[in-house]
Amino acid sequence: VDIPQVVLLTNVDASCQLVGKDLKKVYRSRYIKQQIERFSQILGIPINRILPVKNYSKKTSLNDDIDVLALTALLQILRFANGHLVNLKQMEYKK
Secondary structure, three states: OOOOOOEEEOOHHHHOHHHHHOHHHOOOOHHHHHHHHHHHHHHOOOHHHEEEOOOOOOOOOOOHHHHHHHHHHHHHHHHHHHHHHHHHHHHHHHO
16 A cells, blocks of 8 residues: 655745745746656656745744745645545455
């Protein structure tokens, strides 16, 4: 049984000037999209499992935009995990 893999693409703000200015544009950035596609090909992981996030490396206070990206990634991870557990349970019932 394959355990779903997820990749967190970190430092998106440092790698793209558009996103560096406005983190809300992370899903509109062509550069970030290209990076996600590149990592998908290199790692063999579906595009929807490569999740962009920004680190709190130098921040001392919370930021809603950073939190939204992190929580969105966490939500996706939980969905993948839940789906995997449902599949395992269904396989058990079939035995």
